[in-house]
Amino acid sequence: MLADKEGLGPSLTDQVVASFAATPDERLRTVMQSLVRHLHAFVNEVELTEAEWMAAVRFLTATGKMCDDVVRQEFILLSDTLGVSMLVDAINHRYATGATDSTVFGPFYIDGMPEREFGETMALTPGTPALVHGRVLTTDGEPIAGAVLDVWQTAENGMYSGQDTAQQHGNLRGRYRTDASGCYAISTIVPVSYPIPTDGPVGKMLEATGRHPWRPAHMHFMIDAPGFRTLVTHLFDEGDPYLGSDAVFGVKPSLMVAYRERPASDALARQFSFDGAFREARYDFVLDRGLKE
Missing domain, CATH: 2.60.130.10 (Aromatic compound dioxygenase)
Known part of the structure; x- marks a missing residue:
């Protein structure tokens, strides 16, 4: 995991995980912290490029636009x-x-x-x-x-x-x-x-x-x-x-x-x-x- 710029502090992942530590709902806290760990691990594993990240954002945006309240749930x-x-x-x-x-x-x-x-x-x-x-x-x-x-x-x-x-x-x-x-x-x-x-x-x-x-x-x-x-x-x-x-x-x-x-x-x-x-x-x-x- 990437550390701070001096290489001594907590990783970015640890910081984001810690930001959810005060979540009142225990189950929500567990889900969010695990999501961050796995999502960051994925990004590190494939070394996601900025272009790929933006393509993913566009893909998810387009997926939402295909959904409606009655029939289609993309x-x-x-x-x-x-x-x-x-x-x-x-x-x-x-x-x-x-x-x-x-x-x-x-x-x-x-x-x-x-x-x-x-x-x-x-x-x-x-x-x-x-x-x-x-x-x-x-x-x-x-x-x-x-x-x-x-x-x-x-x-x-x-x-x-x-x-x-x-x-x-x-x-x-x-x-x-x-x-x-x-x-x-x-x-x-x-x-x-x-x-x-x-x-x-x-x-x-x-x-x-x-x-x-x-x-x-x-x-x-x-x-x-x-x-x-x-x-x-x-x-x-x-x-x-x-x-x-x-x-x-x-x-x-x-x-x-x-x-x-x-x-x-x-x-x-x-x-x-x-x-x-x-x-x-x-x-x-x-x-x-x-x-x-």
């Missing part, structure tokens, strides 16, 4: 593509309880989407019809009635409603609830793999480093029930070619499902009003008892 996208989101996820969900694995939240969640009935379709745009259904259970295998599943996915063009202004409000989004037996049912379309947005700073970073922007096909879930930890997760199509190279490192083997072909004569087609062949995916979610995140 900083979450940056966190995702650097693996930070999944590292935070791993640290905060390392308890071995038998609950369903979590994964990244993603940058395109929208609060307040339509409340939907059991089995109601959330697809207002074309695609391969699909039924995604199963149960929400405790770690003891007991059903959880009234659990809320907040669900969202892209259309076949690889874009989310809200992100794509041509899509109707609430397309491929909805809030479903489990019945008395803990069962849920979602009529939708088979998800598709898609590239994350590359029109901002994150896209430029991926291009400059030779990385692809593709995510494997998936549906997002945020599942909430009183007395249980909120679960944020995905279901991935087990046949997708990008499972091994997800641009945001979000794939976990336990979250893969098969979309199996079902004929129009299937009993499920009659129950959920499919007028032709469709795909079926089954998955049981398991929630961990505990305080809310």
